[in-house]
Amino acid sequence: MSDSLHFVCPHCHTTNRVAREQLGNAPDCGSCHQPLVTGEPVALDAASFAKHVGRSQVPVVVDFWAPWCGPCRSMAPAFAQAARALAPEVQLAKLDTEAHPQAAAPYNIRSIPTMVVFRDGKELGRISGAMGAADIERWVRSVV
Template identity: 65%
Template sequence: MTPEPLHIVCPHCHTTNRVAQDALGQAPDCGKCHRPLFEGKPVALDEAGFEKHIARSQVPVLVDFWAPWCGPCRQMAPHFEAAARELEPRMRLAKVNTEEAQALGARLQIRSIPTLALFVNGREVARQPGAMGAADIVRWARAHLPA
């Protein structure tokens, strides 16, 4: 019996795609815009994009809440990029600029930046404030995935 396909939201056009679980590692493309569903780098999300990825993606979504004026955020950015290359396609990595999505930051009670939040099946399962290196991001994210 083959496992059910996963719903994966395209980081480019935000269309929800059905992807066979065993095809995740084969660089699947979006059925609408034909661009790669995973590129080994975080996707920048506005509030609407965030809502769509969290609600519809069936892969965990690790979000870096940051701001352009934040020194530790800028310091962590290349480490978050490196973590994306290691964690994708089993996890989507995304960045939300809290200056541009202030209502979202307030609703989620983001009190300090950078803050990482891991979402699984539409709900937040873990949160970690503060800058981290790539290996720590990967280790933290994997440790908080449901069994």
């Protein structure tokens, strides 16, 4: 019997059960039939944030950011590059704290950008400040 895990679709946010060894084989969502692993950061709102963080058994790294934040905007390309490098073992996501403050509030985000690693609904680690892609990858791998 294969070891399966829950993976939340980046498109429709439906929870899928996927065999761990199949993550690298481009599995599709059972609901919307889009690719589950995109290698791109997922834009989250309050509802999808709760689903990805609470249901995914794959680590989810959330970049808490805001559009007016210069360091957040300058880190965005590096975050996207890290998303490609870390897929499919880790899903990277972005939460706009300006548009969705109610989702960020319980995590006491005091400065942005702040990245938080979650697995199975639990916070594993956090770091604040803009980072390059290699530093993001190194930090995520050290936490997960």
